Amino acid sequence: MIELDDRLLVLRRYAREWGADLAGLALDLERSPELVHKHLDLPGVSFLSRTPIPAEYNPHPLVLDGHRFYGVGGLERVTFCEEFAAADVGMLLAAPGPSLSGVFVALLGDERQKEWFFGRLLERPTWTFFALTEPERGSDAGSLRSALRPAPDGETLLLDGAKRFIGNAARADLGVVFARTRPGPLGVVAALVETAQPGFRATPFPTVGLRGNQVSQVTLDGVEVPAGRVLGRHLSPTRRGLAGAVRGFNRLRPGVAALGVGIARGAYEYVLANRRSLTAGERADLDAMGRGIEGVRQLVRRAALAIDHDDPALGYLASAAKARAARLAEEVTLRATGFFGAGARLEHPLLDKFVRDARGVEYMEGTRNIQRLNVFQGLTQGRLPRG
Amino acid sequence: MTTEIGARLRAAAREDGLVAALRLLNEETGGGALAHGPAGHAVAPVAPAAPAGGTATVVRTIELHGDTLVALRDPQGRRARPAWSLGLLWLRLGLSEALLDHCLAYLGERTSGDTPLLLQQMVKGQLAEAVTDHLEIETLLAGTEPDDLGDDTAAWLHERVTRADRTLLRLLGGSGFRADGPGATADVSELLADAYAGRDRTEEVNR
């Protein structure tokens, strides 16, 4: 079993308390995602707005019971992701902060880029977005077409293309956009983009769940990007191209998997809190759900530790965890409704929300099929540890 | 159930959508009253007149592709007739088949590299699973008379439809999660099962 140390137990205890504030707002936030603006001072939201930021760029980290937290460690991240998602994944995904982009800037950015990006985020709560998926290409992200080309002045670059399903894009000030400078895997780059630039347009569209995330359609029509905002210019093309992107995704994936664990746990705890007089059969079913959640939690923690230990198997472990977490979230939320019989979803709006949110875990950071294909790669290439 | 009504409901769901099919179900098998589930819930297209009388409360308003449905709770609401309950299963099967049609169109157009997603082996296998679910459900329904359909069997069949839908929704990728697409219909289809299948467990809930 992978257990949390004292420091992370402290974080978990606080995150659980913060989560309780968020749960009370979950249904209102779902109805009007803009409500997040009113709750920026809640400790949970404030924590998210300042993490992950590496220690070198964050002189004033959150200190809890004498421990400092930057939100950058793998195990640290999955711990608070699970806690928040068990309360309300909507607020977690609605919150300002470096979020997914922060992971990429930390990994691929040079000194100046990191100072600029993290500095902006520390000034005040600022939303970021992260744009990879395109209307025509989701799973097959490697063949993306958005193009970054030199402007006629030779000084700056211009970005053209379209992105889809981009969380928080309509409320963000800045974010990371993946685009292509030339054909082939080495031609893929990630650039820091400001949404105030002419030519950037983000239009939210409605979703079945995860509404706090306000996913948007983005069009990029000659958006100016200073040459210095292309991430990883100091790295070799093999480290910054598609391979760099993959390293970033590997680091994000355990956190997304933790969302699935959290949603499942939220539904499971909802049953515990709201059902009385369980039969022996129901108790056994519930225990089995609990064991299922713990199993996937352990997979997620194992992947998270692979981040912390720079384990080369990270990508494969993270895919295994993410695939299982997506399945777990769907299964457990559906089974949880069975404990309330006819009208469960209609009478229990929070449970209904867990059911709908659970469906969204499948898509974020790659579908189950794509994760399975990656696990298969790890298996056949001998890169997945097997005892 | 006369297979004829079942076939019409299934076709209406597949071709005209959830709301049209639900109206047809009410007209053909409702017996002039709104059908309620085991715990007194009903989901109905908003009627021009007030949808229900004194003891009913609206628990939710559901928007679906420009139509509005209401979910009600009425402790005195009349339980759905067996023909209505069987018809609902045909209806949900038809919706699930429409979802499969969407998947085939989507996956045929979308590519990974130069290959249509439809030709990926995992995708083929998952589509085969879904259509096998449909075959199983269809076969079971075709051999069932309304009075033979027990509550537990109905609940089990509803769960099968939901499972098939979930497999298909995953195949639509993120577009299956849009509230303006087929994923929203699938969610309301699940809500229909929620209202009309399962046992009344109201007394087992902490209040």
Ligand SMILES: Cc1cc2nc3c(=O)[nH]c(=O)nc-3n(C[C@H](O)[C@H](O)[C@H](O)COP(=O)(O)OP(=O)(O)OC[C@H]3O[C@@H](n4cnc5c(N)ncnc54)[C@H](O)[C@@H]3O)c2cc1C
């Ligand atoms: C709530 C939400 C938030 C999101 N946030 C972001 C974000 O912030 N930024 C961002 O860039 N993207 C985001 N996404 C997009 C997400 O990453 C994509 O939806 C996902 O990668 C799948 O792509 P797709 O939707 O185009 O599905 P498709 O690629 O069209 O896939 C359709 C189906 O085909 C399967 N499939 C595809 N290729 C293969 C294959 N080779 N073998 C077997 N099966 C295959 C898939 O598993 C899926 O079942 C978000 C999506 C959602 C729903």
